Amino acid sequence: MPQIPGKSIVLTSDTTMMSNYHGGVMLGFAAIMPRAALPNWIFDNLFCPPVPAAPDGSAEIAPCGIRKVEAALLEAGFARDEVTVAHPDHLDKAIGPNTRIVGITHDDPMGKIAVREVEDIIGRGPPFNRSRFLELLSHPLIKEHRPRVVIGGNGAWEVIGEDVKVDHIYLGEAESDFPDVCRKIIGGDSVPPVVRGRAVAGEDIPVNRGATVGGIVEIGRGCWRGCAFCSPANRTLRHRPLPKILDDVSVNLQSGQKDIILHSEDFFSYGYHEGKADGKRILEMVSAVKKLGPKTIDVSHLSLASVHQNQELLRAVSQIVGVGRDQNHMSAWIGIETGSCRILKMHMPNKARPAKIENWPEIVRDCYHLFAEESWLPVASLVLGLPGETRDDVIKTTNLVESLMDYTGLMLPLFFTTIADTKLGKRRGFARQDALPEHWQLVGLCLEYNLRHLKKLHRFYRERMTAGPAIHAALQGVNLMADLVLGKYMKRMKRGEPPN
Ligand code: SF4
Secondary structure, three states: OOOOOOOOEEEEOOOOOOEOHHHOHHHHHHHHOEHHHOOHHHHHHHHOOEOOEOOOOEEOEEOHHHHHHHHHHHHOOOOHHHEEEEOHHHHHHOOOOOOOEEEEEOOOOOOOOOHHHHHHHHOOOOEHHHHHHHHHHOOHHHHHHOOEEEEEOOOHHHHOOOOOOOOEEEEEOHHHHHHHHHHHHHHOOOOOOEEEEOOOOHHHOOOOOOEEHHHEEEOEEOOOOOOOOOOHHHOOOEEOOHHHHHHHHHHHHHOOOOEEEEEOOOHHHOOOEOOEOOHHHHHHHHHHHHHOOOOEEEEOEEOHHHHHHOHHHHHHHHHHHOEOOOEOOEEEEEEEEOOOHHHHHHHOOOOOOOOOHHHHHHHHHHHHHHHHHHOEEEEEEEEEOOOOOOHHHHHHHHHHHHOOOOOOOEEEEEEOOOOOOOOOOOOOOOOHHHOOHHHHHHHHHHHHHHHHHHHHHHHHHHHHOOOOHHHHHHHHHHHHHHHHHHHHHHHHHHOOOOOO
């Protein structure tokens, strides 16, 4: 093949990020599995099939973060011809001698989010996401043309201190400073190894130029609750004006995406002022999105405290979206984190606001009851091993999870991981050797919960999925296998023993 000159700025990511996951974004979790656990062809066909590529090698669908970087560069004056969002399997059509920058956006490049639990449970080595990211860094065209490699996105912090072939780590928001960083690199000026991008105002978050993975549309950024382990906690709460949100929805629908996920750290804080959600603006937004005609609408994240404070608003959103009429359910990520009010006070003092921290377990249970009534499926995270956590705190979390066992959803027990630039950024992360028998019992209980609900979740998610019957049959097979393979680990952990 004749050598192409290459685009000046190539934006891309590895195949664990550049996938539409058959329309079921939950399948993306598979990227944390050990690579040795599955042959590549099964992983790629069942869980992370690559996004479609255009004839010029660009990706027809890309993660929302990459789309924002692309839009920011174009709005900052770079020409369309200089910037491309490249498909990772077609980098030969994007990278050449003229390429100066390869910008990689990633949520979990080193697999640090959940890898230690998974490695401990399955014990089969590095996960797919880390392996694929390192492979991308070693791409022969990057080695040959030696563009500057910049890593950005939510997981860029994971690369700090790691011995990987990255020239610059870009933390924070791209719209503010990334165009300038690119100009400096192209102009031969020096750029520090770690760059911290400033936050931009909600109205300055640009409209995407192409479809996003999962049909994700940003409605706002940041969170005011300030949990000590969380990085959105560092970002001021801002929201985007409705016309820009609708433009992003339209770009997705015109590019063939049918399902839309409205993304922020807490859907019910859209338009938040004076300690309250702006119900009128939220309902206006949902109605306007609905009028554009997506097949389904979801929200990405919810704060349980906001849900609890706005129960009638959630019911009104369900009504407009048409849950039970036009789509069988809605789903959202939520953070339970702990069942211990003591741990909440230490590390998440605003988590329950405006309710009292002492009511946290009740708030969680009330929300699950509401979710069940309104057919909203919660994907919940727990954080195990936060500094100062005792046996008694873990038992409280276990009791809370036990009280939720019959509600459909997913429960993800994550070991506390140190994220740079957070309040707990200098503390040591939680590891297998720190785990008490009570921690293993809690992880075992979460595994039991997930195995109990996985088949139902698959049935619910089918309405969003683009996969054919063969893939669905294979996924049902994987569900059955998971019962068999993980069942023995679950029993061991429920006895308070490590999984292996
Ligand atoms: S409520 Fe969620 S997003 Fe906000 S700071 Fe806490 S963990 Fe982070």
